[in-house]
């Protein structure tokens with residue numbers, strides 16, 4: 406049965422996501438009484454959305470499963486906490502044109518869709534007004550003009566929403582547009598879809614990325630080794646075999662991966678699939694995510710142990726993004742986070 410399930414194509418999985426907290430709890434054979442009322446309330450603010458393939462990676466009967474905690478709405482999201490705001494990275498300031506965020510000097514973020522395959526409860530863009538910010542077809546001319554006015558930009562980052570929720574045809578159109586500008590040398594795609602619906606890495610996508618004149622980098626997002634089952638690793642390896650650089654970014658989350666052994670296993674599993682750990686982000690202080698936050702001393706201890714346990718190439722950079730800064734801020738060794 407599992408085999409047949411895994412053969413489902415990614416589009417049909419996208420149209421069959423779990424969006425009901427009750428159904429999710431039933432699938433995991435969890436008694437809904439305690440969790441359900443909070444989940445229903447919190448999901449009114451940021452809907453539950455999770456692919457069945459990701460739920461299959463969770464442990465039946467475990468209410469504290471680290472993958473479940475990332476997606477199940479929780480009543481704690483409704484609490485107000487000082488410093489936790491709707492736009493923690495000040496992205497409204499960087500929003501130059503519909504779909505365009507210019508935060509870093511040589512790089513430029515393009516959000517082509519507000520849709521994600523999964524709603525991560527800690528997402529710093531959980532309140533982002535995507536609908537007002539998506540580029541329409543004829544906005545390309547404005548984007549092109551903007552890029553031409555900024556010749557220092559040589560890398561375009563397709564960011565979230567999740568660009569791999571777009572069809573290959575639409576992706577191909579945007580890649581072709583970017584390829585037409587000589588200044589653009591690198592295309593970076595930030596996506597969680599290959600982790601939550603591994604079938605998204607289909608032959609057509611691999612063909613598209615390997616044949617681009619741009620140097621393509623895929624940055625996936627896995628926070629725990631349990632997200633990297635055999636199918637996911639084999640799909641990521643398909644890209645690696647085609648010389649596409651695949652990196653991972655993770656977020657340090659209380660209850661999910663705040664343990665050195667969990668992070669070691671994550672790095673090792675990534676490496677087995679040919680993926681390098683890139684960033685370990687501390688939580689962005691977004692409203693609704695306070696219960697994932699960790700004390701700076703704990704972060705420091707975990708990271709120190711990680712450095713002592715792994716070769717350098719398996720240790721992701723510990724960073725925080727600070728609104729208005731021109732780069733992510735490295736944290737280890739800093740006097741305060």
Ligand code: SF4
Nearest residue numbers: 521524525528565597
């Ligand atoms: S997939 Fe990425 S953009 Fe979408 S909710 Fe998760 S963290 Fe946010």
